[in-house]
């Protein structure tokens with residue numbers, strides 16, 4: 379079971395210390411709020427397990443960055459996704 383690290387989206391949390399780790403099953407929804415203080419949190423990608431330089435660019439990352447994502451359709455041409 380992977381360990382995820384979370385931090386508050388804004389400000390810091392006096393209760394959980396600003397960051398906390400949580401062990402969650404892979405198939406669970408991402409945690410949206412600190413279970414202690416109920417502030418919105420975001421997941422931190424651990425540098426130890428996923429080096430920043432080796433992080434592959436995901437399709438959603440590319441789309442949010444304004445790239446048009448093309449999917450190869452197998453016939454040598456490309457379809458818009």
Ligand SMILES: [Zn+2]
Pocket residue numbers: 391392393394395396412413414415416417
């Ligand atoms: Zn908290």
